[in-house]
Amino acid sequence: MVLSVVIPVYKVEAYLRKCVESVLGEAVDMEVILVNDCSPDACGDICRQYAGKDSRIVVVDRKENGGLSAARNSGVDVARGDYITFVDSDDFIEPGTFVENVAVLKENPDIDILEYPAHVYFGGKRSEIYTPVDTYSVDAVTAFDCWSARKGYFNCYACNKLFRRGLWDGVRFPERRYYEDIFTIPYVVDRASVMRCSDRGMYYYCDREGSISNSGKEKVLFDFVSADLKLWERLKSSPCFSRLDSDVFYLTVCNWQAALLRAGGEMLLPEYSVSLRKLLSSKIPFATKAKAFASKLLGKNYCRMLSCYLGLRG
Numbered sequence: 001m002v003l004s005v006v007i008p009v010y011k012v013e014a015y016l017r018k019c020v021e022s023v024l025g026e027a028v029d030m031e032v033i034l035v036n037d038c039s040p041d042a043c044g045d046i047c048r049q050y051a052g053k054d055s056r057i058v059v060v061d062r063k064e065n066g067g068l069s070a071a072r073n074s075g076v077d078v079a080r081g082d083y084i085t086f087v088d089s090d091d092f093i094e095p096g097t098f099v100e101n102v103a104v105l106k107e108n109p110d111i112d113i114l115e116y117p118a119h120v121y122f123g124g125k126r127s128e129i130y131t132p133v134d135t136y137s138v139d140a141v142t143a144f145d146c147w148s149a150r151k152g153y154f155n156c157y158a159c160n161k162l163f164r165r166g167l168w169d170g171v172r173f174p175e176r177r178y179y180e181d182i183f184t185i186p187y188v189v190d191r192a193s194v195m196r197c198s199d200r201g202m203y204y205y206c207d208r209e210g211s212i213s214n215s216g217k218e219k220v221l222f223d224f225v226s227a228d229l230k231l232w233e234r235l236k237s238s239p240c241f242s243r244l245d246s247d248v249f250y251l252t253v254c255n256w257q258a259a260l261l262r263a264g265g266e267m268l269l270p271e272y273s274v275s276l277r278k279l280l281s282s283k284i285p286f287a288t289k290a291k292a293f294a295s296k297l298l299g300k301n302y303c304r305m306l307s308c309y310l311g312l313r314g
Contacts, residue, residue, distance in 0.1 A: 001029055001031060001080055001082065002028060002030060002082050002083060002102055002105075003030035003081045003082070003083050003085065003102060004030065004033060004079035004080060004084045004085070004165065005023055005031070005087055006033045006075030006076060006079065006084065006085070007019065007088070007089050008037055008068050008071030008072055008089060009034055009037060009039055009047060009089045010039045010071065011039055011040065012043060012090045013042050015089060015206075019090065019092050020050055020089075022092035022093045023087060023093060023098070024054060024056065026093075026097065026098040027099055028098045028102050031057075031058050032056050032057050032058065033060060033079060034050065034051075034057060035060045035062065035071040036061045037062050037065050037066060037071040038064060043089075058078065060074050066175055067175060067176060068088075068173075069173035069174055069175045069177065070175045072086060072158075072180075073172045073173055073175070076172065081165060082164070083162045083164055083165060084162075084165045085098075085159070085162045086158045087203075090206055091203065091205055092204050092206075093201065093202065093203055093204065094203075096201060097200070097201025097202060098201070100201050101114055101198050101200055102162070105162060110193070110194050112164045112193055112194050112195060113143065113161055113163050113164070113192050113194075113195040114161065114196055114198055115195070115196070115198065116132070117129060117131045117132070117160065117199060117203070118130045118155070118160040118205055119204045120155075120157075120205050121206075121207040122207060123206055123207050125207075126207065132150070132152065132155070132197035133150065134146070134150065134196060136149075137149040139239040139240050140240050141239075143190075143192040143193060143194055143195040144186070144189050144234075145239060145240045146195060148235055148238040148240040148241045153186060153231060156181045156182045156186060157181055157185070157205065159203055160203040161185075163188060167192060171184070171187065172184075177223050177227075178220045178223040179220075179224045182224070182227035183227045186231050186235075190234070217263065218264050221259050221260040222260060222265050224256050224260075225253060225256050225260055225269075228252075228253045228256065229268060232246070244278050244284075247278070247279055248279075248284060248288065250269075251288060253269065254295060254302060254303050257303045258303045258304075258307040261303060261304060267300060267304075269300055269303060271299070273296065276292055276296045280293075
C-alpha cells in the first residue's frame with residue numbers, strides 16, 4: 001500500500017462528507033483512516049457508513065476524547081502505507097492532488113517528504129495560496145537546512161505534506177497542546193534525508209468561525225509562542241538560517257507574545273537584540289523595519305507596548 005490518509009473526526013458533521021469524498025475521489029493505492037474522537041454528533045455513524053461501502057476506509061473509534069493530536073496519533077499507530085499524510089475533517093483537497101503527488105514520489109523514490117500547495121484560510125479574510133518552492137543553498141547539507149533556506153518554517157502544516165511513514169517511528173503529536181504542527185513537523189523534517197516541493201494539487205485549509213487559529217485564548221497563545229521559541233532555537237543551529245532570518249523570526253514572535261500578554265499571559269521571550277543595521281539595509285517591509293527599531297530601542301518592553309496598543313484597538 002502506497003499511502004495512509006489520517007483524518008481525525010470530531011464535531012464536523014457538516015463538513016465530514018465533503019472532506020472524505022474529496023479523498024476517496026483519488027485513484028491511489030491507499031487506506032483512509034477515520035479516527036472518531038468520541039464525536040457527540042452523527043460523525044460516528046457517517047464514518048461507519050463510509051466503511052460499509054468502501055473497503056479503503058478504516059474506522060478507529062477512540063475510547064475517550066483526546067483532541068486533535070491524540071486522534072492523529074491513533075491514526076499513525078495503525079497506518080500501513082509506505083507514506084502517510086493528514087487531512088483535517090473540515091478541510092478538503094483538490095481533485096488529483098494525491099494522484100499527482102504520489103506519481104512524483106514514484107518517480108523520485110529518494111524523497112522522504114513531499115510538500116505541495118495549500119490554500120490557507122480558505123473562505124476567510126486572510127485567504128492566501130502557499131506554493132512551496134525548492135530553494136538551493138551551498139550551505140544546505142540536510143533536509144532541515146533546505147527547509148530553513150526556503151523559510152518553510154513559516155508554514156509548519158502537517159496536512160500539505162506526504163511523509164515516508166518511517167519518519168514517524170517514535171514520533172507523535174503532543175497531546176493537550178495547541179499548534180501541535182509547530183511542535184512536531186520541524187523535528188520530523190529534521191529526520192528526513194530528502195525533502196522536496198511540488199506545484200501539483202491543492203490542500204484547502206478552511207477558515208472556520210471558532211477555529212483554534214482564530215482564538216485569542218491565553219492557553220492557545222501560550223502554546224503558539226512556546227512552539228515558535230523551541231523552533232527558533234533549532235533554526236539557529238542551521239547554517240541556512242542567517243542572523244537576518246533570526247531577527248525577522250523574533251519580530252514575528254513578538255506579535256504573538258504581545259497578544260499573549262494582552263490575554264493575561266506571561267512573558268516568554270528571552271532577551272534578544274536585533275541587528276538594526278542589517279534589518280534597515282535589507283529588503284524587508286517597512287512595517288517590519290519599524291518594529292525592528294522599536295524592539296532595538298525598547299527590548300522586551302516593545303512587546304508590552306504593543307500589547308497596550310492592541311488593548312486600545314479593542
